[in-house]
Amino acid sequence: MEDQACPRCKTTKYRNPSLKLMVNVCGHTLCESCVDLLFLKGSGSCPECLVPLRRNNFRVQLFEDPMVEKEVDIRKRVLRDYNKKEEDFATLEEFNDYLEEIETIIYNLCNNIDIIGTNKRIEAYRRDNREIIQRNKTRMGREEYELEEMLELERAQEEARRQELAELEAEQKKKKAREKEALIDELMCSGKDASEIVNEFAEKVEKLREEEKKLPPPKPADQFSTGIKFGRSADNMFLPLPKTEEGPLYVHKIPTLYMEGPAAPPSSDIETKGFITHIRPENSAERAGGYKAHLACQRALQEALMGLYHGAPAVN
Amino acid sequence: MFPQSSQKKFWTFSNEQQLNSLRLQQNVTYINTHGSDMNQEQRDDFFLSSIEERILLKQYELYLNDFCRRFEPPMPKCVVGTAFHYFKRFYLNNTPMDYHPKEILATCVYLACKVEEFNVSIGQFVSNIKGDRNKAMDIILSNELLMMQQLNYYLTVHNPYRPIEGFLIDIKTRSGMSNPERLRPHIDEFIEKTFFTDACLLYAPSQIALAAVLHAASKEQENLDSYVTENLFLAARDKLPVLIEAVRSKLKFGNHK
Numbered sequence: 195m196e197d198q199a200c201p202r203c204k205t206t207k208y209r210n211p212s213l214k215l216m217v218n219v220c221g222h223t224l225c226e227s228c229v230d231l232l233f234l235k236g237s238g239s240c241p242e243c244l245v246p247l248r249r250n251n252f253r254v255q256l257f258e259d260p261m262v263e264k265e266v267d268i269r270k271r272v273l274r275d276y277n278k279k280e281e282d283f284a285t286l287e288e289f290n291d292y293l294e295e296i297e298t299i300i301y302n303l304c305n306n307i308d309i310i311g312t313n314k315r316i317e318a319y320r321r322d323n324r325e326i327i328q329r330n331k332t333r334m335g336r337e338e339y340e341l342e343e344m345l346e347l348e349r350a351q352e353e354a355r356r357q358e359l360a361e362l363e364a365e366q367k368k369k370k371a372r373e374k375e376a377l378i379d380e381l382m383c384s385g386k387d388a389s390e391i392v393n394e395f396a397e398k399v400e401k402l403r404e405e406e407k408k409l410p411p412p413k414p415a416d417q418f419s420t421g422i423k424f425g426r427s428a429d430n431m432f433l434p435l436p437k438t439e440e441g442p443l444y445v446h447k448i449p450t451l452y453m454e455g456p457a458a459p460p461s462s463d464i465e466t467k468g469f470i471t472h473i474r475p476e477n478s479a480e481r482a483g484g485y486k487a488h489l490a491c492q493r494a495l496q497e498a499l500m501g502l503y504h505g506a507p508a509v510n
Numbered sequence: 511m512f513p514q515s516s517q518k519k520f521w522t523f524s525n526e527q528q529l530n531s532l533r534l535q536q537n538v539t540y541i542n543t544h545g546s547d548m549n550q551e552q553r554d555d556f557f558l559s560s561i562e563e564r565i566l567l568k569q570y571e572l573y574l575n576d577f578c579r580r581f582e583p584p585m586p587k588c589v590v591g592t593a594f595h596y597f598k599r600f601y602l603n604n605t606p607m608d609y610h611p612k613e614i615l616a617t618c619v620y621l622a623c624k625v626e627e628f629n630v631s632i633g634q635f636v637s638n639i640k641g642d643r644n645k646a647m648d649i650i651l652s653n654e655l656l657m658m659q660q661l662n663y664y665l666t667v668h669n670p671y672r673p674i675e676g677f678l679i680d681i682k683t684r685s686g687m688s689n690p691e692r693l694r695p696h697i698d699e700f701i702e703k704t705f706f707t708d709a710c711l712l713y714a715p716s717q718i719a720l721a722a723v724l725h726a727a728s729k730e731q732e733n734l735d736s737y738v739t740e741n742l743f744l745a746a747r748d749k750l751p752v753l754i755e756a757v758r759s760k761l762k763f764g765n766h767k
Contacts, residue, residue: 467684469683471683472679493676497672498672500511500716501714504716
């Protein structure tokens, strides 16, 4: 949060974290007190780059990096003029070209590349598209207005709720006070027994408390707190998923071993016919790992027999 | 498995002529690229002919066998087999004039150790080599990738050892021979001899194994023909005995060289 110290007074930023950095159009930062100092003396230029400045050009810095701040500023300015939307373009390509042009302009301005040429481009664009810009400006205004309305609505609702709560509380307090007074009055005036009166009042208080619990339930919400109404399905916001063509169902076929030789004795024969007696049995460590002598035997026999017909001409 | 392996598809050839033509071709290509400015006599003088290459390589195969036999820690047989395979395959497409067989020999064995999961560190490996260890290390490691590339990255080699075990089990169970274990030393000897021939590039390992078994049987004056015919009951497949004879004869041929 500290960023660096203000380039002029250096120490003051550390000492006073609430001191804000102001940034101007050239992107250089100055803390508030230095800005005051600068314009007190009436000089009016940035201490680092000597660009002439006006006092109202200083804005409170939002971003840590002054370059970002500068770019955001430039972007806002440019986009005020370049405010076409996707519907204004015939093809996607044109829209993309338009976007690219905007980015190039912003980049040039930000990095001080060919400022004169870029400004000329902006001017030319403005002249050519004056009506469209105007129309879009008003259109933008309308959308913003709607947003504003919604915000207002939310705020009003908040206010209303708060008021309700406050009133409720006030009511409660008044009730309590009245109860107490009534009790005291009774005790003073009536001739009943004191303890009896106290009990009566205690019961009354209990009853009241129970009633309170059954407060009317809060109005059932019909919209999310963000303002999106319930019930409006999200489906009409998204396109349906395209249906993919399903191919033929997979059927498992047992893989066949291509021997190119006489068939090896089947696995059942290995033990019954005594092949396995000629192989070293597996030790316990090997058996734990899943190896069996059966496997080695079968493999040896298969390898012995496969490929024996290799090189033989194919049968007609 | 062998019938579906890359060894069968790419590195098993139909006959010797194919092998010889491959070797001749790479020899000629090499000479033409490097000796383009020489006339025929000079070329004969300077370069090795295909036949000379064969002799040279055979000598190095003997060295390879020796090296593997004297290797510390003792090397399993499949590594030897794989190393021989690689050696032969490599020199089908390359000439010993370009790559020194000694280096290729070491690289083959090293790669074979890795592939057959006989884990030897490079340091341990070069301790078996005489001479400058570091230089050997560099050579082997730099040749490794080249070797793999020349093998077209088909590194799995099917050796005849497991088929031999399979045949022995089968013989013990199905044929009536007594004490088939006495076949083993003859089998081992036979297989060793096959490694000096081109048999592994021409035949399936199971066929070589069967040839080994039959050869050993005949040495022991046993007759396994009944066993063999019991195996091959499909009449159309009687090419197999022909193949076996071919392997045997090649072996004798190889012996004489």
